[in-house]
Amino acid sequence: MNENDIASKVIGAAIDVHKALGPGLLEKAYQECLYYKLMQAGLQVEKEKPMPLTFEDVKLECGYRIDILVENKVVIELKSVESLNEVHLAQTLTYMKLGSYKLGLLINFNVALLKQGIKRVVNNL
Template sequence: MIYNKITENIIGAAIEVYKALGPGLLESAYQECLFYELKAMGYSVIKETTQPIVYKDITLDHGYRIDRLVENKIVAELKTVEKFTDVHTAQILTYMKLGNYPLGLLLNFHTKLLKNGIKRFINNPQ
């Protein structure tokens, strides 16, 4: 599946950023550097794209902002937190559901090893 290769490359780019910067910076620094790395790989990446909320017959345009959307298919949410919480999981799953995106990555740059701060999610629409 092509999405698996893209997620591998996103994780590889995140590791590259983490190796260069280490933990302890603001989330926005990692967001910009990951954006740079993914663009250098030739991917289409959208920063802080809004995700409107559709409720019955209305659309709320002031929805949420997805940190990075790669190839218009994969949600990449970056965090700098002690540990992931249920709220972080709910956030990425909701973004994926609202946008009908097939995959999502939750990346926490506030870890000793970045591999311990990566969660991958699959959207299985009913």
Template sequence: MEINDLTEKIIGLAIEVHRHLGPGILESAYKECLFYEIKKNGIHVECEKALPLIYKEIKLEQGYRIDLLIENKLVIELKTVEAFTDVHFAQILTYMKLGNYSTGLLINFNTKMLKQGIKRFRI
């Protein structure tokens, strides 16, 4: 599946989850529900994907964890916050850079309409 089609599909599934749960739930609940929807739709997804951090000659196996990694090419980082901050942007960009992924979606489920809480990143 092309990356644009994939991001569109994932956004649609996230909207479906938000439509059923609404705002105000724990991030972990949204993650599990979105994970379920993605798997149900036959899309390969990894939850809490470990992303090692390499520093000089040492490798930290559990450096970071990507919330959801879709088809080994799309990073999904989920939040339940009032508003995105630069720290959230830096976090997803770091995951993308360390994993050599070109596309990411930062999704904030704590919004009245989910499309207001989605930011796409390309590097």
């Protein structure tokens, strides 16, 4: 399964979660529900995946964690904020670069219509 196929499945599951819960909950609630939906769909899913930072050939645990990693290919960064900004995008890109992932989805559940809260992020390796 390629990154685009995975992203389509993630977006479908995220829409289902948003339809059921609506906006206004904490990020953690959406994370748990999306994780459950993706597991139900038979995808390999990791949540709160630690992302070490390599500095001068030394791996350092700095507390970075990917919200959800799907099929070890697609980074999912979840938010429940008033609006997405450049810092959220930079955070997603950082995780992607640290793990050499090509595709990420930045999803803000605190919107009326979820498609307004989804940003596709591509890392040109």
